[in-house]
Amino acid sequence: MSGLPLLPGNSFRDPTKTKYHKPQTLGFRNGYTVTPPPKAGIGGEKLTTTLYDELPNLSQLAINKPEMIYGQANQAPEEDYIPAHVAFDKKVLCFQAFYKQAVHESADEYYRIRFVKIYYYLEDDSIAIVEPPMRNSGMPQGKLLKRQRLPKDDFGSTWHWKDINLGVNLSTYGKVFHIYDCDKFTQDYLESEGIVMNPPEIPAPDPYIEKRNTQQRTFATKSDEDKLKKFLTLDKKVLRFFCIWDDRDNMFGELRPFVLHYYLVDDTIEIREVRQQNSGRDPFPSLMSRQKIPLNRNSIPSSFPTSVLELSSQELKDYIVPSDLRIGRTLNILGRRFLLYDCDLFTQNYYYQHYNITDFTPIDVMEKRPPPPRKEIPPYNGFGSLEDSEQSCKTLIPQPPKKDFMKMLEFNNVILRYEAKYVNPSPEDATRRFVFTYRLADDLMLIYEPRQRNSGIIGGKFLERTRVVKPGCDPNRPEYYGPKDFTIGSVVVVYGHKFVITDADDYVFRYIEENPDQFPSDIIESMRKYKIGKDKIRDEKKQIESKKTKNMAAPVRNEQELDELVRTIQAQLKRENYMNSHSLQEAFLQCDKDRSGRIDRDELATLCEKFNLPCDAQLLRTLINRCDMNNDGLIDYWEFSRFLNWN
The missing domain is CATH 2.30.29.170 (PH-domain like)
Structure with missing residues (x-):
């Protein structure tokens, strides 16, 4: 039976088999679940081969097929597609090159070196060639070739950045451009793409430019004055004088201040106006530009033609020099008279070192302005107070x-x-x-x-x-x-x-x-x-009054003693100028609830003490006792107030 092929109809069931149970394959070992390989099949049959024998080793399975152990690996997301015109936008390679231009029918040069810049645009592989402008070249310069893809050969291929390097000749449209240098961005980009850059080269010299740069031999006679030494020693050294132009002889003329600058390096003079606020003139600070000024403009030879308006250096020999400039001198410059009245510290040191001048006292030339008119206050008219009337005269709008x-x-x-x-x-x-x-x-x-x-x-x-x-x-x-x-x-x-x-x-x-x-x-x-x-007299009076008080503090026996007591108390109140009797009467009325005109003697004494009656306390107590006529403890406060009224 075992030799038959495993095909339908060739498999037969054993009729003598009675056990169909599955063997035990799961268990525990040292507290962990284990799955040992089965040793018997269904029904207890002996197994000759098992599935574990057919499978490879688990370690080899983990190496060859890790997804069976760790699961399917996550794939990285695909990068977004970026077109070239976006990725290489505004990225341009710049090469420096030159080409030789033939010059015909010229004895000075046979060719001319023309320097250009080659711009390579990475976004569309186009190339533009531009010649930088040069001053006084006499040749049209600028863009030689507009931006386009340049053909490389006759087979239709174009120039690519991989074909360009330093020392390479770029030939197009009948011109050969030799590349000798590039900028740093171009060098970094090509090296990042794996291109080995050649070292920069020195461009070929232009024979005509070299000929022009050679020093020409001069045949002019040298001047006795060393201008170079004068320039090196006197450059940026300027004498500054403060002057004034008196124009008061003309209508509406006035004194106008100016500053005279004398440049020692070339003996030129410049006159600048001192701008004043609210002067009513346009801001033109330079009255005379820098130039040489003749000392005497009228000292010209008689043979000089009168029809010529401008004088040259051949006719004018004497010019203004530093020795002609002093404080207090008047200079006639182009028909205007300027009076020098002061100078700065550098000018003073220069004249002291070269001319031994020590007196630099400035001249007071400014007009003394009259004092401002004094505001006159009109006399007091009697209306209101004097301060109110005076304040109304000081301002346009009256104010208190x-x-x-x-x-x-x-x-x-x-x-x-x-x-x-x-x-x-x-x-x-x-x-x-x-x-x-x-x-x-x-x-x-x-x-x-x-x-x-x-x-x-x-x-x-x-x-x-x-x-x-x-x-x-x-x-x-x-x-x-x-x-x-x-x-x-x-x-x-x-x-x-x-x-x-x-x-x-x-x-x-x-x-x-x-x-x-x-x-x-x-x-x-x-x-x-x-x-x-005053204190001495007061003390003496107090001593006298104290004696009188002791005598008057005894019980009053008749009307004459009562009158003497009232006069003494009123004299004390009058001396202290006591004027609060009306308030004391109002206090008496508040205490008299039934309006009987009488209040308790103790309450009346308390009110007198509260209002600080400036009189002797013993005399006041005696007067209160005298006012208690019925000995019932009630005082007629109207009669008491009449006794206190010293007015």
Whole structure:
């Protein structure tokens, strides 16, 4: 049966076979799954050959067919197609070459070397030949051959960049161009493509150019002056003089400043104008270009024809030299007179070294302009304040006068008070007293007259807050009273009223001591002496009043003692100029809820202490006890206020 071919109909099943189970091929070894080769077939039949015997070795399988082990390899993506006109756009090879051009019927040259540049465009393998222009060549130059593909031979092939190298002859259209050099980009590109570049060559010389470059023999007689030495030693050395042209003889003429430059290298002179702003002239700074100036233009021979306008060097022999230029000299240059009035430091050193001149004092030639007209302020017309009227005259659009805000902030709430009386008063004005209030923030003064009982004169404001002008000063430039004018014994005239300062409050003395730089020394000394005498008198009065107070502090027994007590308290209030009785009455009314006209004595004493009544506390307590007529602790505050009213 085994010898029959394996064809349909030749395979027979064994009828005696009863086992068809598969053998065990999977297992574990040391914790890992293994697949050992099977040793028995289906049903336990013995295997003569296995599939593993037919397969090659696994190592050889991994080498020969790695895709069976590692899977199919990923192929790299195909690169995008880039056309040549994009990849080689603006990439041009540049070669330097020359060709020989035959010259016929010329004894100086037989051929001429023409240098060209060969441009090879990589995008379409086209070639352009351009001849760089040369000055004064007398030949048409520029593009010799426009951009195109050049034929290489008669078989239709064209020149390619692989055919071009240094030292190669490029023949086209009957001309042979010999390439001798190229630029760096061309050399790097050809070497990157694997072409070995030949070394650069030296181009063939042009026989005509070499002949022209040879030094010609001169037969002119040399000058005694060494111009080369003069050029090497005096080049860029220029004498500079400041001059002025006086044109005031003509109509609308004026003094015009200029700068004269003398070039030592060739003895030429240049005159440049000094431009001035808002002069009304066009900006032409060069008045005369650089040239030689004759010393005397009229010194020409009589044989010179008068019809010739221009003079040459044959007629003019003497020119202006550095010895003719000095400060203070006047030069006649082309019909204009220029006065030299100053020079720079280099010019001064040059004249000191060569001519031993030491006096370089400049001349004052500028016109002295008259002072600007002074703005005259019209006299004060009496409308508004003087400062307001003056400010309206200074500007076209009226503006309010400017205030010194820094002074207002520095002297805010700084007020000086003085007591004054009339000078040589009439009998009815002898007892009148005035209080001068001076505010430093704005220098305004207020005069107040305290009211006096049975005087027949209405007190109150004697003068509103204003600035007071000193008598006898210029009304257009007035002088106002200040803190320095208020001293003890000084006379102050206020609109015809003469006052003498008799006293000042304690704050004035403290302010003068704290600010001695604002007052003269004599005023400080006099105020100090007055303060010492005033304090001494005050102390004596206090001692006398303390004795009186002890006597009056006893219980009041009759009306005469009550009147004496009230007069003493009113005298103390009047001395301190106490004017706050109206506010004290309003406080009494607020405490009187039922409007009975009476309040508690302790509450009345508290209000008096709150309002700082400037009188002796024992006298005030005695007066409160006297006002308690019924001994019920209630005080008639209207009667109490009447006792305190010293006016």
